[in-house]
Amino acid sequence: MSVTYIDAIRAAQEKLLREDDRVFLYGQDIGVFGGAFKATKGLAAMFPGRVFDSPIAEDAMIGLAVGAAIEGLRPIVEMQFADFSAIAFNQIVNQAATHFYRTGVPIPITVRLPSGGTPGSGPFHSQNMEGIYAQYPGLIVLTPATVADAYHMLIDGVALDDPVIYCEHKFLYRWLKAKTINNEHLPIGQARIARPGKHATVVAYSAMVHEAVRAADRLQADGWEIEVVDLRSVKPLDLDTILASVARTGRLLALGEAFPWGGVTAEVVARVSEHGFHLLDAPPQRLNSRDTPIPYHPKLWASHRPTPESICEALRQLLSF
């Protein structure tokens, strides 16, 4: 018996619906159908009047959630794909994110974004939006990389009074399994050392944590001990854990699956350069996807995003300084 990443997301929503009357689920095809990825399978039947199919109206879906939050409820909105949250961008960054600052009334909504690439998904079902949302004040952006984090960070995220952008990686949905959901977990805002090391630090999040660990395992054969930091939340960003790791290793590679211009990896490099320049023995490096739309064909897709091979190459270059 094992629990997958998506099982954890479903289980978290079930627990939230069971234990908190303020929670309801809203999204496209999430009712009887159980969601495009089955993250809400069976929940509509278990919780009548709490799980709603929405029209294809991402803007209005978030607008509705903000209104419901003002009324004291805690909506969880499922975007069918993170990419489609572009339609809801205005409501997320201008309505939800500004509301507490402007009015003093917090907006506890959680927006689930099925994120990231899978083979054959193409330009419009593969995107990573975390960097864009993290840029806006007033949002919390979560990027769980493990089964336990998928579960606990969704529960902890809904408990927060602010709008939460919960980026769940589609590649991890069924591939990532755990024996059970570990009850021990870190609070939101704290990063985790996914793999200890001493020669270089890879700061990663979401699915890239696993690619970084694979690359680190390969370099182990050459005697390199690579530390992998799993950010868990990209906003807030746990700079203390990052700097502590860089202090141990003297070398930084910031790794992300998103497009290369700006974003989370640029932020990590900028902050480490600003606050930990003296800790660095080599120029900090970044590795992202290529600067093109995400290709459809699996062969192109596999070379578009960072892979264990490209991560190893980047690390070897970093270690050669």
Add this chain to the structure above:
Amino acid sequence: MRLQARPASLYAPPVPTLDLPAATEKFALDRTFLRSAFQSMLLARILENKLSSLYKAGKIVGGVYLGRGQEAVSAALGTALIRGTDVFCPLIRDQAGRSAFGESLIDCTRTYLGSALGPMRGRDGNVHRGRPLAGMPAMISHLGAQIALISGMLFAKRIKGQLEGVVGATCIGDGGTSTGAFHEALNLSGVERLPMVVLVTNNQFAYSTPNDRQFGCGDLVERARGYGFRGWSVDGTDLLACSTVVSEAVRQARHGGGPQMIVAQLLRLAGHGEHDDGFYVPETLRVGHYGQDCIEVAMRQLMANGITSADEIRLWQEQFAADVQRAVAQAQQEAPPDPYREDWTALSTRFPINQ
């Protein structure tokens, strides 16, 4: 007492036949309603004239956007709603509706004059003020975005079992009906059959863009049918017509009649903002029917029907001018926000570690 209102055309899509209760005393087009709506119109006009003067004197922080010419329909909506029960998100030209719904003058003057004590504390200004927990959310500038928010407040009340007898209302202009947000929110509200009233004030110009560059349908009320809303047309310069139509639409929404869209035809009797002289409005429109001032029309209507008198109106004018002056003076004496004492956080959550 009942009045002879100008007949308002009713565009009635084939919605299910309703077994609505007869108009209650509260919602009948009565003397009290009209006096109250007119007072809100008058107060709004006096307040906005003052704001315009302050703007021209360089005393206002940011822009000033007036509702001049739109007071009748806005006040009718605010008067038909019940503060404490209903939810209402006014838009840019709804000072009259805000006053009718019960917004205090000091909330307005503090926001325009940049007092730290206003509801927005200097963090947002002018028409973007609100008190969400008192049922009046604060609009953002992106047109149409507030409609789904009102839908969500009603949707939540339904989940909580508190929707009975509640109406949600919001306003938009002719230009705002072109946005995707407007379409999405009306469609969603139609799907959920929410007790919603969307007031569309067609003031003929979106900033400077005329109707014929804004929408391709003949009349915006035709859109109501497509969204599952009941559609109403009204002459926005006519307080009696506005009061009749708006209070009936609100009554139907309140008593299970589903979502309602009112389209009021009128002319904006000001620029888009006080920085704009509106040179693009043709003279034929200015001197035409919709160029008439709804306040003057309302005065004639109410006096002709014995609802008020010239003397009483003069008394109200004096009283409102004094009230406005007091609210302005108070806000002007108050300190602006202090950047050194501002906490500069956009989140209500305080994380223990650095962000």
